[in-house]
Amino acid sequence: MKKDIAKLLQRKKKQIIDLWMKNQLADASLREDLMSNEELLEQSDELVNALLSKLTDDNLSNAESTDFDDVYEILSGISISRARQGFSPRETGVYIFSLKDALQEIVQQELRNDPVTLYEVSIKISKLIDSFGVVTFETFIKGREEVILRQTDEIAEISTPVIRVWDGIVALPIIGTLDSARTQVVMESLLQEIVDTGSGIAILDISGVPAVDSLVAQHLIKTVSATRLMGAECIISGIRPEIAQTVVHLGIDLSNIVTKSTLASALKHAFTLLQLEVRRKQKETSTLKSNI
Amino acid sequence: MGHFLLVTIQVDLYDRLALNLEADLVQMVSKTGARGVLIDISAVSIVDSFMGRIIGNIANMTKIMDAETVVVGMQPAVAITLIELGLPLTGVHTALNVEKGMELLRKKILVDGEADNSDDEDQPGDGAE
Amino acid sequence: MEKRTTATTRTSLVTVLSKDKVPIAREQDVVLFRNRVKEYATKIGMGIVNQTKLITAASELVRNMLRYANGGDALIEVISKGRENGIRLTFTDEGPGIADVQKAMKDGFSTGKSLGLGLPGTKRLVSEFDIKSVVGQGTVVTVIKWKNG
The missing domain is CATH 1.10.490 (Globin-like)
Known part of the structure; x- marks a missing residue:
């Protein structure tokens, strides 16, 4: 049956x-x-x-x-x-x-x-x-x-655009959370661009990173260290007030890293390092005139 | 200002070769009175703690012989790996390429010269090669 | 066709696709072994950074084996788990073993100038790390690096 x-x-x-x-x-x-x-x-x-x-x-x-x-x-x-x-x-x-x-x-x-x-x-x-x-x-x-x-x-692919902002200066704006997989992609493309362009200075802009905890900070520090190991300098810009607050509250030590609040001031710092000066054209001619 | 030594490492070195390199290089620095050493590792794909230690040794040894060592051309993957491994090669100068390495050496030696002997200040170094 | 997933007991199983055993006895074997690992890593299409991390880790572990146990055996396996491919390396020695594995896995233990075990650094370079050691019998270290890990 x-x-x-x-x-x-x-x-x-x-x-x-x-x-x-x-x-x-x-x-x-x-x-x-x-x-x-x-x-x-x-x-x-x-x-x-x-x-x-x-x-x-x-x-x-x-x-x-x-x-x-x-x-x-x-x-x-x-x-x-x-x-x-x-x-x-x-x-x-x-x-x-x-x-x-x-x-x-x-x-x-x-x-x-x-x-x-x-x-x-x-x-x-x-x-x-x-x-x-x-x-x-x-x-x-x-x-x-x-x-x-x-x-x-x-x-991950589209979010790591390395930009050549000046001869010898590259910048990489990070948008979104920075986890370890992402950090590797960021590091790799940043360092490769540094090699390809022979740029001595890299700016990492974190304006688009929603939050910086100790893990993210660690990833940033690693990226900076790797850049230095290659023989280039790395500046971190886009430190918003909230980020500054959490960084200090969490006791994260960023003192070995050059940090700037805006990409503009990071660029200015980079110019100083490269001994470059940006001046208003008009001013230049007027000083020339006065010299004559 | 003295001249520089340029060493290009072309292959992944066997340990004994790396140790030989260390000994040879220190001998050469002494023999030639070089003020700077450039080690080009752009062809090296792996730097483990052993190799890292050799590089650090060379830098420290030349340093006490009054010569600066600059490691140039490190591959991005090697840099990332060394950082993850926890080997940031502290105390070793690095530069992106040979050209930038020379620039760095000139600057370093010039700064040293100023500090040691302020009379040399008006004779900028031009003998680098 | 999609790979089949069956009941939980059968999922997440690691399949070995190929195997290669390399005896480690002399210092020259370090670079030879590294080249072998590179071959396999390239074959499965591992990216350059992950490759470098894996090979560097392999180099450290082989050196440890030579230094502390006068050599041993290294096994290279291409493995797959689900959709992920990777390389598994197994280092087996019959050395003195490690008395306190937990301590050896802590940063700062016998590292730095002394070219110590450097196990924590090595662990950071790979996706999975396992160490088993019996004092007087030997040590087995197994590491896995996934293609995209």
Whole structure:
């Protein structure tokens, strides 16, 4: 009696798919805007095929069985693509759990006269689909994480523009939080630009850094040290009053670093170091005149 | 003002080679009476604590022989790694490239000369090579 | 096709993609070993800064092994975990071992001029660092550097 369950479900494949589709189409959360019904049918069909072709009475109660590798693969694929398409976790959850309803309904019809077996089979199916559900969620979140990671990379890339502000002076405005991964990117692009341009002075502007805690300060100090190790000087500018306050309150020692409140004053300091002078043209001519 | 020695390290040095370099360089400084040493490490991709110590040693040894050492051309990745490792090469002068290193040496030796012997003040150094 | 994630027991497993064992006996082996690590790091497309950090860490650990244990074995593995690839280095020696590992992992212990263990600095250069030491039996240091870590 028992051993017929897998075969029974395989026989009823058509019905299962139909039922599942019916359940899905009936659900209020159906996203016809994200996926056409044909696509949905194709996806569901593939999954049910894979599941039923591998299902035996043994592995029905063993979701960890390697028999289900194909099923997991398909599920992962569906889940990841849904995450990228912008489905909500709930919508993805409903998708897989409505399969459970379809399977349950079929066994219920077939095993109406044997409540004990029905109960057993029903529990097994429930467990199996739950396990599929867990995987679906895991992969779904992973898919989302991937999207986030990609965006983080993109942000890191676009957010480290090293600017040549003068012959021999480069500046790098930092926008956003400075974590250790970001610090490495900042350091790398700043130092590379210093080498490429042969600039003796680098200005790190932190006007766009929302907060400076001891960790961020440590990253700044590291960047300054690395710049010095290369043989260039590093000035930190854009120290807002709030930043000055937290730095002192936290007892962070920035005394070995040249710090300026604005990029302008940092530039002025850099000019002094390079023994450059910026003067108003008019003034120059008037002093010339008076000299004559 | 005396002349400078320029050492270019072309490969990642084996330890014994690095130790030889240290000995040879100190000998050369003594033999030539050089006032400055430039060590070009632009081709060096790894500076570990051993190599860092050799560089520091050379700087300290030449210093007490009255010559300044400037390390030039350090790769960005090497600088970042040394800082993370906690080896900031304190006491070693650095410059971006050979040209800037020479400039730094001239300035250093000039400043020293002024401090030691104010009579030399009106003879700016021009003998560097 | 996307890599499959199954139930938690099977996720976050480290898979070894290739292995290479290098015996360390002489001082010359340091640079040879470094070049070998560089080969593998380049192969998996590790960036130049992370490569330099990894190779420098490898150099420090190999030196420690030579200095304190007269050499040992170094294992280079290309590993993958989930979507992340990396290099794992395992240094095994049969030296005197470290009596107080916790102390050795503190900044300032036997560093500086004496060319000491420098373990905390080395740890900062890698993504993961593990040390096991038994006095009289030897030390095993394992480090991992992820491609983007």
